């Protein structure tokens with residue numbers, strides 16, 4: 027057995043991937059982190075409290091993991107889905123009857139989305155309760171708030187995609203709020219002075235029409251699958267970068 | 281089946297039940313640690329984490345991340361096998377469901393529609409929430425309690441945040457999910473929904489209490505005075521109080537911060553105030569103008 031491991035480790039293919047041996051010493055423990063593109067998000071050493079579950083609850087990490095899970099399940103769902111009002115609904119139905127493991131795939135995307143919204147709120151609560159928004163982390167808290175809003179919007183834009191009654195009316199209720207925007211929505215205060223009508227107001231811009239229809243489906247699909255995930259990923263990396271640049275996880279000053 | 285069980289086991293509502301359990305647990309854990317740290321401080325001892333050393337990231341942190349990841353993965357897999365995401369009838373613009381509910385995390389805002397017109401409930405207040413949250417680090421200049429759980433050292437910040445987060449955000453969501461039925465009327469979870477039920481909608485406004493038509497000029501002026509007076513008094517009263525009792529605090533805050541804090545706080549408190557006006561005094565509007573109503 028030991029012989030075999032040695033052989034595998036000497037094999038040129040193995041060596042080309044891992045480049046070097048891992049021995050349990052300071053140098054190799056550090057290399058394990060910054061020799062790996064994914065792990066090197068971390069510093070080589072962290073405070074003990076950053077490792078203790080009771081301080082961070084791991085909530086930011088759990089939020090990030092839910093997001094990754096959503097990207098993976100989301101991409102697979104995209105293979106089976108057309109963003110058109112003729113096909114969207116039956117595509118979702120097909121997940122149940124035609125696609126292998128389609129039901130679990132859809133369930134996981136749905137429940138992970140709910141879960142992410144829950145844990146991001148709890149993450150914010152923990153950051154507040156540990157006072158971690160205080161100097162020097164003020165800016166990163168602000169990035170966090172934007173990420174919170176983006177998380178809501180990610181979920182919200184996904185609601186319409188199955189083109190069922192639930193999503194249709196949730197989006198109708200939600201975008202009707204846009205119509206009430208002061209100045210920019212046709213039912214909002216003062217909008218008559220800007221000659222705002224149902225055909226040029228902010229709700230029209232959101233829906234690509236005066237009603238929730240084919241354009242609204244396409245728009246929510248693109249926001250949901252492309253635009254908001256891209257913006258979120260960028261902001262998440264700024265967020266993680268700043269956690270490190272601000273001196274790692276906050277801790278009591280002596 | 282018991283209607284209460286039925287409502288909490290609806291597939292999408294299971295998420296809300298999970299949220300309630302998780303939020304309660306973490307709220308307890310946070311305040312417990314705050315209490316423990318406050319006791320340590322009072323005894324002159326270092327708080328949790330003060331004497332921490334550095335440890336290697338590999339493996340302690342990587343190990344715990346792996347464990348959490350696996351746990352979440354297992355949990356979500358079980359959830360996905362056990363509960364099927366619902367799919368309703370195909371979208372049909374001619375059949376309006378009653379009630380038409382927004383996604384659950386926006387139900388707190390939808391609940392505000394009972395008390396405020398859409399431009400306030402759907403646009404102005406959400407904007408203020410986001411702006412207010414981003415502003416927190418810049419208006420809270422208390423340097424204490426950075427990097428550990430505590431209550432004693434930041435009482436007011438924690439009380440105000442908790443009121444907003446637990447009551448105005450989360451509790452209203454729970455009400456919207458479990459207690460609102462057709463016509464957005466209140467239903468206990470064990471009550472049958474009745475689509476015929478008629479509602480008593482309050483139609484009187486604040487000024488009609490003193491016999492003045494709220495749509496008249498006098499009504500307009502009184503309404504403006506009440507709303508304006510609320511904001512001005514809300515700014516001035518604490519100012520005078522602190523000027524007398526804690527002038528250093530005011531000097532430290534400075535005018536811009538003071539006004540921002542009070543504006544956000546007054547706006548937040550207008551929510552419970554408007555709720556009481558509506559629910560107890562059956563008042564619909566405080567101030568009617570040709571452009572908008574408050």
Ligand code: HEM
Nearest residue numbers: 082084085086087089090150158167170171173174275276
């Ligand atoms: C998509 C959403 C988010 C992701 C993926 C995310 C991820 C993370 C991660 C992984 C950490 C490291 C520590 C930890 O796990 O607690 C962190 C820290 C932090 N997060 Fe977030 N976060 C998100 C949203 C937010 C929100 C909504 C806020 C606040 C409004 C916020 C504010 C912060 C701050 C201030 C820190 C530094 C905490 C400290 O030093 O103790 N983040 N975030």
